[in-house]
Amino acid sequence: MRKVPYVDLVRQHAPLKKDILAAVEHVLDRGDFILGEDVEKFETRLADYCGTKYAVGLNSGTDALFLVMKVYGIGEGDEVITAPNSFLASASTIVAVGATPVFADVRDDLNIDPDEIKKKITSKTKAIMPVHLAGRPADMEPICELAKAHNLKIIEDAAQAIGAEYHGVKTGALGDAGCFSLHPLKTLNGCGDGGAVTTNDEALRDTLLQYRNIGLKSRNESELWGFNSRLDSIQAAILNVKFDQLEKWTERRIANAARYRERLGSTVRCPETANGTRSVYHTFVILTERRDALKIFLEKNGVGSSIHYPIPIHLQKAAKRFGGKAGDFPVTETNAGQMLSLPVHQDLNDEDIDYVADKVKEFFAN
Amino acid sequence: MKVPFSYLDRQFALSAPGEDATLTDNIFDDLKKFVASGDFTLGKSLVEFEKKFAKHEGTKHALGVNSGTDALFLSLKGLGIAPGDEVITCAETFIATAGSIAQTGATPVFVDANDEFTIDVEKIEAAITPKTKAIMPVWYTGNAPELDRVLDIAKAKNLKVIEDSCCAIDGEYKGKKAGSIGDAGGFSFHPLKNLNVWSDGGMITTNSDELAAQITLLRNHGFKNRDEVEVFGYNSRLDTFQAVVALRMIGDVAAVTDRRIAAARRYDQSFADMEGFIEVPKRSTHIRHVFHLYMLRVKNRDALLSHLQKNGVEAKIHYPIPLPYQKACAHLGYKKGDFPKTERDCDSIITLPAHAHLTEEEISYTIETVRGFYSK
Numbered sequence: 202m203r204k205v206p207y208v209d210l211v212r213q214h215a216p217l218k219k220d221i222l223a224a225v226e227h228v229l230d231r232g233d234f235i236l237g238e239d240v241e242k243f244e245t246r247l248a249d250y251c252g253t254k255y256a257v258g259l260n261s262g263t264d265a266l267f268l269v270m271k272v273y274g275i276g277e278g279d280e281v282i283t284a285p286n287s288f289l290a291s292a293s294t295i296v297a298v299g300a301t302p303v304f305a306d307v308r309d310d311l312n313i314d315p316d317e318i319k320k321k322i323t324s325k326t327k328a329i330m331p332v333h334l335a336g337r338p339a340d341m342e343p344i345c346e347l348a349k350a351h352n353l354k355i356i357e358d359a360a361q362a363i364g365a366e367y368h369g370v371k372t373g374a375l376g377d378a379g380c381f382s383l384h385p386l387k388t389l390n391g392c393g394d395g396g397a398v399t400t401n402d403e404a405l406r407d408t409l410l411q412y413r414n415i416g417l418k419s420r421n422e423s424e425l426w427g428f429n430s431r432l433d434s435i436q437a438a439i440l441n442v443k444f445d446q447l448e449k450w451t452e453r454r455i456a457n458a459a460r461y462r463e464r465l466g467s468t469v470r471c472p473e474t475a476n477g478t479r480s481v482y483h484t485f486v487i488l489t490e491r492r493d494a495l496k497i498f499l500e501k502n503g504v505g506s507s508i509h510y511p512i513p514i515h516l517q518k519a520a521k522r523f524g525g526k527a528g529d530f531p532v533t534e535t536n537a538g539q540m541l542s543l544p545v546h547q548d549l550n551d552e553d554i555d556y557v558a559d560k561v562k563e564f565f566a567n
Numbered sequence: 568m569k570v571p572f573s574y575l576d577r578q579f580a581l582s583a584p585g586e587d588a589t590l591t592d593n594i595f596d597d598l599k600k601f602v603a604s605g606d607f608t609l610g611k612s613l614v615e616f617e618k619k620f621a622k623h624e625g626t627k628h629a630l631g632v633n634s635g636t637d638a639l640f641l642s643l644k645g646l647g648i649a650p651g652d653e654v655i656t657c658a659e660t661f662i663a664t665a666g667s668i669a670q671t672g673a674t675p676v677f678v679d680a681n682d683e684f685t686i687d688v689e690k691i692e693a694a695i696t697p698k699t700k701a702i703m704p705v706w707y708t709g710n711a712p713e714l715d716r717v718l719d720i721a722k723a724k725n726l727k728v729i730e731d732s733c734c735a736i737d738g739e740y741k742g743k744k745a746g747s748i749g750d751a752g753g754f755s756f757h758p759l760k761n762l763n764v765w766s767d768g769g770m771i772t773t774n775s776d777e778l779a780a781q782i783t784l785l786r787n788h789g790f791k792n793r794d795e796v797e798v799f800g801y802n803s804r805l806d807t808f809q810a811v812v813a814l815r816m817i818g819d820v821a822a823v824t825d826r827r828i829a830a831a832r833r834y835d836q837s838f839a840d841m842e843g844f845i846e847v848p849k850r851s852t853h854i855r856h857v858f859h860l861y862m863l864r865v866k867n868r869d870a871l872l873s874h875l876q877k878n879g880v881e882a883k884i885h886y887p888i889p890l891p892y893q894k895a896c897a898h899l900g901y902k903k904g905d906f907p908k909t910e911r912d913c914d915s916i917i918t919l920p921a922h923a924h925l926t927e928e929e930i931s932y933t934i935e936t937v938r939g940f941y942s943k
Contacts, residue, residue, distance in 0.1 A: 210605025218602050222595060225765075229591065232575045234758040234765050260633055260767070263788070263802035277650075289788050289796055296799040299650075299672070385607040392607050393766075393806030394633070415636060415663050416895050421887050423662050423895040426669040429636035433766035435808070510794060517796040519789050 205544050205553045207505030210385060212548040214392075217442060221392070224438040236414070237434035243441055244397070247381070250364075250447075251373040253399040255406040258432025259413055262360040262382025262396040266294040266330070268430060269356050269378045269398055272408045275300050275327045282321050283330040283358070284313040285513045285525070286533040291332055291358045292514045300327070301523065304515050306530040310475065311335055311486065311540075314532075315343035322347065328354040333362035333372050335472065335509070335542075336388075336454075336483035341367050341375045348376075356380065359399075363389050364451045366479035373399035383432075383440055388454065388483055388547075389447050391436035450547035454482040457545045457554050461485060464558035468565050484509050485545035491564075492541050498564045504557050507542045570920050570929045572881035575758065577924035594815050601811045609787065610807030612814060617770070619817050623737070624744045624752070626772040628779035631805025632786050635733035635755025638769035639667035641803060642751035643701065645781040646727045648673050652700040656731070657686035657712075658891050658909040660705045664731050665890055667753075668703065674899070677891045679906040683848045684862060685712035687908070691720050701727040706735030706745055708885075709761070709827075709857035710848075714740050714748050721749075729753065732772075736762045737824040739855035746772035756805075756813060761827070761859055762820050764809035824857045826923035830930055831858040834919060837934040838863065844941045860885055861921035866941075868915050874940045875917075880933050883918045 214221070228239060240258045248256035259265050275281060276299040283291045285304035292302040303326070305317035311334045318329060329348055331339035339357075348355045355376030359365075362372040363381055373379025383395030400406055408425075411418060416427025458480075462471045470488040474480040486509065489495060499506050513533045515525025527534065543557055579591040588596075601612065613631050621629035632638050648654060650672030656664055659680035668675040678694050681687040684707045691702065702721055704712035714730075721728045728749030732738065736754055738745035746752020756768035773779055784791065789800030838845045846864040850856065862885065865871055875882040889909045891901035903910070919933055 210607065211603060214602050214605060218599065221602055222598060225598065226595070229579060229765070232573070232758075235767065261802040267801075289790075289799075290802065293788060293796075293799040293801075297801065385605070392602060393808045394608070394802065394804060415666050417662065421884075423666075423893045425895050426666055427895075428666070428670060429634040429663065429767060431767055433806070435766050436806075508794075512794050512796075514796075519796040519799045 202503045203553070203556050204503045205505065205549065205557055207507050207542070207544045208386060209546065209548050220442045221439050224442050225435055228434050228438050234434050236431055239434050239437040239441055240432050243432070243437040243444070246441065246444055247397055248399060251371045251379060251399045253374045253379070254401045255403070256397050256399045257406055257409045257413065258437060259396040259398065260430040260432065261394045262380060262384065263290040263294055264428070264430040265380035265382070265396040265398045266290060266356065266358060267297050268409055268412050268428065269380060269405065270294065270298045270300070270328065271412060272405050273328065273354050278325060279327040280323060280325040281328045281330055282318050282326060284332045284334065285515045285530050286311060286510070286536060287332040287334060287358065287514065288360065288510065289514060289517070290360070291330055292520070295330070304525070304530060306532050307536070308532065310337060310472070311536065312337060312339040315340055315347060318344065318347055322351055326351065326353055328356050330356045330358055331376070332358040333365055335486050336362045336365055336481035337472065337474070338362065338365045338367040338372055338375070338478050338480070345376070361387070361483035362481060363387070364447065364479070365481045368477045377402055378405060383436065388450055388481065389440060389443060392439050393433065393436050395432050395436045395440065397432065451481050453547040454545055455480070457549055458482040458485050460551065460554045461543060461545070461558055464555065465561055468562055482545050484542040486540050486542050488536060488539040489541065490539055492539050495561070495564050496541055499557070499560055502560045504560055505544055508540055509542050511537055513537050568929065568932045569879040570881060570925065570933050572883055572920045573759070574922040574924040590815060594812055597811045597815065598808070601808060607807055609804055610810070613805060613807045613810040616810035616813050616817065619814070620770055621772065623817060623820065624772050625747045626752070627774045627776070628772065630771045630779060630782050630786065631810060632769045632771060633803040633805065634767040635753055635757060635769040636663040636667055637803040638733070638753030638755070638771045639664065639703070639729060639731060640670045641782050641785050641801070642729045642753055642771050643667060643671045643673070644785055645778050646701065646729070646750060648700050651698065653696060653698040654701045654703055655691060655694050655699060656703040657705045657707065658889060658906040659684055659912055660707050660731065660890060661733070661886070662890060662893065662895070663733070664703060664705055665896070673700070677901065677906065680908045680912065682908065683710055684708050684912065685710055688713045688716040688720070691717070695724055699724070699726060701729055703729045703731055704749070705731040706738055708862050709734045709738055709859035711735070711738055711740035711745070711854040711856070718748070734760070734859035735857055736760070737820050737855070738857045741853045747774070750775060751778060756809065761823060761857060762813065762816055764812045766806065766809055768805050768809045768813070770805065823923040827858040827921055828856070830921040830925055831856070831861050833930050834861060834921065834934065838937070841938070841941060845937070858921050860918045862916050862918050864912065864915040865917050866915070868917055871937070871940050872917060875936055878936045880936050881920055884916060885918050887913055889913050
């Protein structure tokens with residue numbers, strides 16, 4: 202039986218191993234383990250790629266969201282609007298800075314609905330955090346208009362969306378700050394945690410540089426209370442090796458998605474790429490009422506699949522004190538029971554995709 | 568002669584007796600397997616390292632986190648420290664000690680140091696208010712604070728004790744290892760530490776099952792399992808990559824420490840007769856001081872520093888500005904004169920290279936260069 206794992210870091214790293222270890226050795230030779238040459242190189246590269254003036258390497262995508270809000274002075278008593286169907290970190294970072302996450306329901310494309318955002322804006326709202334879920338850019342034009350009209354910051358949660366585009370502009374360059382994750386399960390992935398912020402805002406960048414390095418202005422002087430959240434030089438070196446492959450990998454993911462759509466479009470609800478956008482398919486999420494049975498069927502046939510995510514954030518135990526209840530976000534809640542992510546990563550070949558598609562068809566034929 | 572402060576190149580080039588493979592070779596062998604394994608987040612090697620670390624420090628639990636700073640921060644969070652609370656710590660320390668307290672929203676309350684660069688336990692009680700929730704004694708330079716006294720005070724006032732053991736792996740106080748004495752201990756594996764990985768890294772030690780469970784949640788987004796979130800948490804995991812590196816080093820920690828102590832003894836003895844110029848801090852027999860930093864108080868410090876640097880001895884100052892007088896602390900309202908010992912130290916301390924990879928000749932040269940300065 203063919204095996205199509207949902208994630209296959211072993212397959213991804215086999216051809217890269219030599220280059221990765223050589224890059225690690227360079228760091229070792231220089232001994233610049235903390236904020237070294239490779240971090241700067243990575244930052245320049247990421248900023249160029251996204252089309253922003255600056256990029257700052259941090260310890261994780263979570264810290265990217267957290268530190269941006271810190272710099273913007275978002276805290277106790279403030280509200281930040283985000284999507285309830287995202288990975289937990291979108292909301293948990295809002296809680297971590299002391300603010301209140303306010304959720305706005307999503308559209309059928311799993312991305313935050315600007316009309317719902319509009320209803321949630323109050324005098325306490327300080328920022329909107331659209332999530333480019335699954336690698337698909339959120340509908341940014343109306344979101345930017347709302348932000349402008351209400352004087353709100355836009356903090357893009359672009360953790361799943363490196364390389365995605367909205368009317369020719371890359372994610373990470375669409376708001377005041379773009380927050381990326383470089384976690385092993387991301388398309389551009391370190392061999393450990395990592396994250397980054399992209400921005401054109403020089404003041405944001407300058408303060409982030411201090412915040413990530415314990416508030417130090419120089420070795421001996423600290424001007425503000427900071428954090429320890431530096432992108433490891435070693436991870437930056439590894440990411441620089443992988444950056445060369447990013448476009449190729451992204452194109453492969455897009456091709457895999459197109460192949461699924463072609464084969465499954467008439468069988469099950471498949472994600473579409475909206476006009477004027479580039480969707481990078483961090484995940485390929487289909488929607489079906491028979492989700493749980495399909496997942497088990499695929500598993501039996503050697504196909505790994507995943508659910509991103511089965512419990513909406515407002516219904517998590519951790520979120521209880523914010524008073525969310527079932528029924529608050531109908532689209533999110535319905536989707537949570539129907540979503541299934543099929544394997545779409547760049548190390549799958551056409552035969553893998555066809556095998557998965559055939560199995561899905563076989564399931565629905567019965 | 569050059570006497571370097573950093574030892575990384577020497578450490579990596581080292582081979583075990585009778586072996587050709589260097590430490591670096593061995594680590595790269597392990598990394599080859601690691602990179603191919605894809606086991607990058609909270610992986611098998613991390614669990615193995617945590618077990619070995621807990622055993623080494625004599626605690627029930629050890630949990631890898633992203634940095635020493637985060638080790639302190641998450642310990643405080645796990646123990647329930649929150650905005651409005653006060654945490655007492657030593658005025659003479661690295662910024663991150665107080666930074667971790669500020670990060671929780673609590674207020675750092677400083678107490679002056681004693682003559683051995685650790686918190687003056689006689690001054691702690693006067694700093695306690697109804698808002699005080701914890702004491703964070705610092706094993707600064709690798710030396711133990713008077714922890715019996717700290718624990719007595721904490722017990723009487725119902726306060727938590729978090730040991731800032733970032734400088735003190737393998738340190739001991741009355742036969743007990745650093746990080747095993749208070750409610751929690753925070754360690755750093757930063758490249759300049761006695762156990763050093765190839766990036767940031769940290770560890771929390773504790774004997775409390777409850778705190779360990781809480782930190783396990785807090786370091787990984789609050790996840791109880793893949794899909795269920797118990798509490799809102801953070802992302803602060805020790806990279807498994809770095810655990811692979813650390814596993815090759817933890818077995819040597821005691822030997823590395825012994826070499827540092829031997830270097831320190833030589834310095835101590837050589838400067839014992841230089842009263843008036845050099846003050847060697849008192850050494851206590853009930854403490855295993857691991858000399859992460861070998862610090863002396865000296866006369867005419869700035870001139871000595873440039874004399875040493877000019878002659879190839881890479882001496883340093885940890886640190887020239889008292890922490891309470893940093894701009895970041897301005898809102899706390901401290902003023903010059905509040906911490907006389909810390910102020911005195913900041914003007915008179917110097918750190919000599921004392922790492923495990925110095926030769927006897929280099930130590931002799933450092934001693935001669937220091938003595939030469941004062942015999943001019």
